[in-house]
Structures are given as structure tokens and as C-alpha cells.
Amino acid sequence: MIEVSKDGGLLTLTLNRPEKANALTAAMLADLEAALAGPPPAALILTGVGKVFSAGADLEEMQAGLGRNPAWERVSAAIAAMPCPTIAALNGTLAGGAMGLALACDMRLAVTGAKFFYPVMRLGFLPQPSDPARLAALIGPARAKMILLAGARIEAEEAQAWGLIERICAPEALMTNAQALMVDALAAKAGHIAAIKALIG
Template identity: 65%
Template sequence: MIRLDIDDGLWTVTIDRPEKANSLTRAMLGEIADIAERAAREEARVFVLRGEGKVFSAGADLDEARAGLATDPVWERLSGAIAALPCLTIAALNGTLAGGAMGMVLACDLRIAVPGAKVFYPVMKLGFLPQPSDPKRMAALIGPARSKIILMAGQKIEAEEACDWGLIDRIVAPEALADTVATLAADARAASPAHVAGIKALI
């Protein structure tokens, strides 16, 4: 359910569970974290997250969420592993992003989305706290008030508004998503891992 493709410094991780809206199990989260940690060791220059189908991810698998996944430390392990990557990290949002899946996306350097994608994180309604790092990363991107619109008021934000806020960096047609990611990745793929890491560290 997690697919990894490695091509000349470009690591692409695909959430491949479209029949369940790419909802995430504990095993899937652990696998993505393992891949991110391996990418750091093996000097990936670009790390891309994408979903298969029409939804990026609906968040936690509902059955596992009821059994404790919603508060499992694996979410923080995953977002921390992505945030710590010294390479360029890109979330290619092929569709809606919901719930705990927000953490790994907030930890990326860039977020590209298709028109019509929605972003929401219904922790208030569901009775859970967000993962500790998520509100901080969200507020750093869009400010505290807009973060409260998502986390406390429970609003679903359309891609266009999310782009105006700075939560999404670019909106592209679905058929252009892969080419856009390739274009954004090109310079980093052509550089040395140390050069990529050096520029990221300066920022």
C-alpha cells in the first residue's frame, strides 16, 4: 500500500490505497517514516509524497483510529523524519488532504495541489488533539488565526483559498502535476546532496 520509486536522487513515495481514500494504517505510517529515514542516510536529493487516485489521503484508517492510532506517536515520528530530511521535500496533492495526513504534508518544503482539492483537519469534532508539531508548522505557514479556522472551527479549505493563505504553494491541473514536480525537482537532482542540504540549511 506504500510504493517507493527511486530515480537518480528522486525518491517518490506513493500512498496506494485508493479504494479506502488512501487512509493510513499504523503499518503504512511506519513504512513511510522508515523510507524517510533511509532517504536521509542514502542522500536523496528530492523526496516526493503523492497519493494514488482522486484523494491524497483521508487521514487515519477509521478502524485503527478507534483502536488508538489517532494518538499514536508514529504520526510525530513520520512528520519529524520528513522535516529532518536535508533534501528538497515536495507534497504532490492529487486530491483532498484530511486529518492526520496533514502532518507529513506540513513537514514538506513545498505543497502542490490540483484544483478542487480540499484541506481539513477535524480534530475538534472528533475529540482528539492534533499531533503536537502540526499546529506549530501550520501557524508558521498561515498564521494563528487561519490555523484556528482549520483546527478549531473545523472548516474545509478549498485549494484556491489555501494557496492564497500560503498553505499550498501552487495549483496545477491534474495532468500537469507530475511534470510540475519534475520541474521543481530538476535543479536539486542535478546538484550534489551537500549542496542541496547547504541551501536548505541556510533557509
């Protein structure tokens, strides 16, 4: 359910469970963790199959404690620590705990019509520990509270205006845009990329 594709220095990880809106299971988190544990690529793209990037955690597994699985934090921490550029190429709506994967990336592109929400207040769960701070760093504390406390559903245009995503693309142009942003990194030395990321913080 996680497709791993390597093309030179570009690593692409694809959520492929469209019949369940790419809802994440413990097995999928384990697969993501394993894929991120190897030698760091020159660039990383995270995307999905279908019209939804991810509906968040699989609700059946949430009843068995998936929301408290430390793998969520390990996966997002691994993405955030990558010494290469990372892009979430969001092929559709992003919801719930899956938002942590995108928040950990350096850049986020989304297709027209994508929506963004994190319904922890309504469902009675806590967000993953690192997600609120990463969200607030991108869009500010008040807007982070709109999403986490008020349950706001944000359209793509508003998400871009807030700084949650950097670019809106037509669905057929999403991966082309993501790959184009990686061209310079794929031609650079790994140490150079890591040094620039460290300067940005």
C-alpha cells in the same frame, strides 16, 4: 500500500489505498518510516493514487489508538529533517492527520478541486503535536485556528492565497510540475542543498 520508487536521486513515495481514500494505517506509517530511514535522496516527492491524497487516519484503527501512535511524529519529523527538497504533490483532498505529512514538506502542490481540513475539534482528537505550529508558521495563527478550532474546509484557491500550498495544477500535470521543481536539486551536490535549506531555516 506505500509504493517506493527511485529514479536516480529522486525518491517518490506514493500512498496507494484509493479504495479507502488513502486513509493511513499503522502499517502504512511503518512503511513510510522505513522508506525515509535509508540514505537521504537528492529530492523527495510524496503523492497519492486516486482522487484523494489522504482522508487522514484509518477510522477503525483510530478506535484502537492509532491517533496516539508516535509513528505520526516520527514520520513527519523525518520528512522535515530531510537535507533535500521535499514536495507534497497532493493529488486530491488532504484531511486529518495526513496533513502533518504535507506540512513537513518544503513545498506543496495540489490539484484543482482539492480541499483541506483537519476535523480534530469535531471528532474529539488532538492534532499531532508538531502540526499546529507548522500550520501556523505557514498561514498564521488565526487561520490555523480556523482550520483546527472552527473546522473550516479550505478550497484549493483559498489555500494557495493563504500560503498553505504553493501551486495549483491540473491533475494530469501534477507530477510533471513536481518533478520540474526538483531538476536543479537533482543536479546539485548534496551539501549545497543542505546548506541552502539550513539558511532558510
